[in-house]
Every structure is written in C-alpha cells, then in structure tokens.
Amino acid sequence: MPHGPLHGLRVIEIATLAAGPTVATTLGEFGAEVIKVEQPCSGDPMRTWGDRRDGIGLLWKSIARNKRFTTLDLRTGAGQSLLHQLLEVSDVLVAGNRPGALARWGLDYDSVHTAHPHLVMAHITGYGSGGPKSDRPGYGTLAEAMSGFAHQTGQPEGPPTLPPFMLADGVAGLAATYAVMMALYHRDVHGAGGQLVDVSLIEPLTRLLETGTLAYDQLGLVKGRSGNMLPASAPRNTYRTADGRWLAVSSASPSIAARVFRAIGRDDMARDPELIDPVRRQERAVEVDEAVADWVGRHTLDEAMTVFEAAEAAATAVYDAPALLADEHLRARGTFVGVPDPDFGEVTVQAPVARLSETPGHVTHLGRDLGADNEAVFGALLGLSPAKLDELRAEGII
DSSP states (O other): OOOTTTTTTEEOOOSSSSHHHHHHHHHHTTTTTEEEEHHHHHHHHGGGSSSEEOOOOHHHHTTTTTEEEEEEEETTTHHHHHHHHHHHHHHHEOOOOHHHHHTTTTTTTTHHHOOOOEEEEEEEEEEESSSTTSSSSOOOHHHHHHTSHHSSSOTSSOOOOOOOOOHHHHHHHHHHHHHHHHHHHHHHHOOOOOOEEEEEEEEEHHHHHHHHHHHHHHOOOOOOTTTTGGGGGGSSSEEEEEEEEEEEOOOOOOHHHHOOOOOOOOHHHHHHHHHHHHHHHTTHHHHHHHHHHHHHHOOOOHHHHHHHHHTSSSSEOOHHHHHHHHOOHHHHHTTTEEEEEEEEEEEEEESSSSOOSSSSSOOOOOOOOTTTTHHHIIIIOOOHHHHHHHHHOOOTOO
C-alpha cells in the first residue's frame, strides 16, 4: 500500500460493532496502521451481523478493511498488560465499552492517560460520559429515537420511523474521526499530550436535527412528521412515475424551483412572486407538491428525467443497489472497487469517501480471520517468543 497521509500513525481498536470501528476504518484507509483487538472466543459481533455469506457478515468484510487482527482477553490481567504494551507504542486508542467496564479493566481514560500521556483516546458510547445514563447500554437505535430523528421521520399519520441502517453509529463515527484528527494535530503541532475524545451516539445526530430544537427554543414549535416533504425546499419529495418507478426532486433555491415549474409546463408558477420567494413558497408547499406529483405521474421515469435534465432541474431517479452500482457517474469516479478476498474471491466495496489529490486512500484487504495477526503483532512488534505465544494461547489470553 502506498504511504498515505497517516503513515506512521498506529491505532489500537478495542471497540466493536459500528461507531468505534468506523473511526479506525477511516484512519486505516489513509495509511494508519490499525490493530484490532477482539475477545479470543467470540470476536466482534459484526463478524456475523446482518446479511451473511458462508456465515460471514458482509458488512464485516468492508468495515474491517486494512486492519490487523489480534485477540486479547481484556478481562484478565495478562490481557490488560499486553494491551498496555501495545498502547505504549501507539498513538490512538478507540474504545466503545461502557465506562464501568473500562474502569474494571484499568482502561478508563484517567488510567490510560496516566500510563500513556501521549495517547489520544476516542471513547464512543451510547450516552457519553458525565451524566446519569453514562453507564447504561446504548445502541444506535436508542440514539435515533432520543435524538428526535424517529419523531420527525415518517408519514404525518404514521408512527415514528427508525432508519433501516446504522445511522447514529455512522454519524458518530464520522464525528469522532475528525475529533481524533484535531486531537492529534494539537498534540503533534502544538507539542501537547494526548487527550480524551468523548462522543455519544446521540449528540452527533441531534446536531444534524438542530432545526427542531431551535424552532422550539425560539418559536415554541414542536415539529412533527411530514413524510418526504420539506416546505423550505418545495417542491421536495419522491414522486411515482407512470411506469411505477420513483424519482426525487429538490428545490432549495428560487432559481431551481423556477426550473422545475417551467419543466412541468407551469410557467404561471415560475412567474408567481409568491412561489419564487422561498419564504412564501413554504406556505403553499402542498399546492406546489401536488402540481409536480400530477405531472410526474403522467410520465415514465425516462420521460420525466429527460425533461428535468434538459431543464437543469435538481432531480434524480430513486436508486436501488443494482442502479447504484451501474450509475455511469459513480463508475467514472471509482466509487466502488473490487477487492480480492480469500473467502469470497472478490468483493465490491465502496472506496474511501474523501478524495485526496496527492495522498488518496486505499483498500488493501478486507476483514480476515480472528487473531490472524497475533504472531506478527505480539511477536514482531512486542517481541514475544513463540513459546510465550503458545503459553498465552493455551491459557486463553490470546
């Protein structure tokens, strides 16, 4: 793998499932050496989570990309001691266990910082530290409910709706990743020590939904569910076409809204000052939405998209997975790449999201067997002898 911008950075990941591992995955895509530490018998539950092939989780293959795989029983003193040896020669620790568990293992931030003052520790939990719920079990589903996301998502007369994917974990993972980079910058550029990056699953998502708390704080409004409509961007919705397919339209700016109106043959709407003004257009969002829905419903998807593209309106077909992989624009950008894998032959995964012109990210390999790199990490890196490794293995420490 070419040297990425994070070459020379070593990351120890003891987190499981999605949020914490996402941080380490992103750092590993750009050159950091990521050593994943799992329980010897069970491993990360992500290994068998969701859709599987031959008993192996498909998402595991992707989220575990570029990592080295070791096992340590962190409930034992010997396992904790070996982890501290790794931390001594590393830069970042990514953890996701509840604070109480880390404290029992001597891996709470105060203990880690005392032993390894240079280390940046990213701790991603359901509720974050410092409050009465800090040590409660928390998963993304609870964060999606507590954040207000479920309350605002769904049809007006329908129930609160949860996302069918790990939204809160993904958003928290991205937030923690940039926070880790800021902490490393502070350490390496300003000559400071390491510090704690404390991220909950709830707060990154509430930040994206801040219009709700702002509206309540300043206007006393409690926003409810509005389906796919967003009055501030009307027309904004998904629309069923004459051939039973779907397309999406968005009109956040007045000029784009006018293009949509002209595209559907409603020049009168494009000339109406109330429908061009973004504030007054909100009050007539239902009228606008119905006009677009009526026009789209009388055309096939191909017919409608031909018109919208010619008008340079903001519209697209609603994709499923086959359409996503086949899209010519995404194929031209290399959004998805095929990666050789000893279990599956080749797996198509998404490439690193950020495109750096001089030091791009890479995917070198996908998730591998539990403890696949024990000898390389504990032997070559920490200097343990083969006999010692056999002893640790026999005792269930690795």
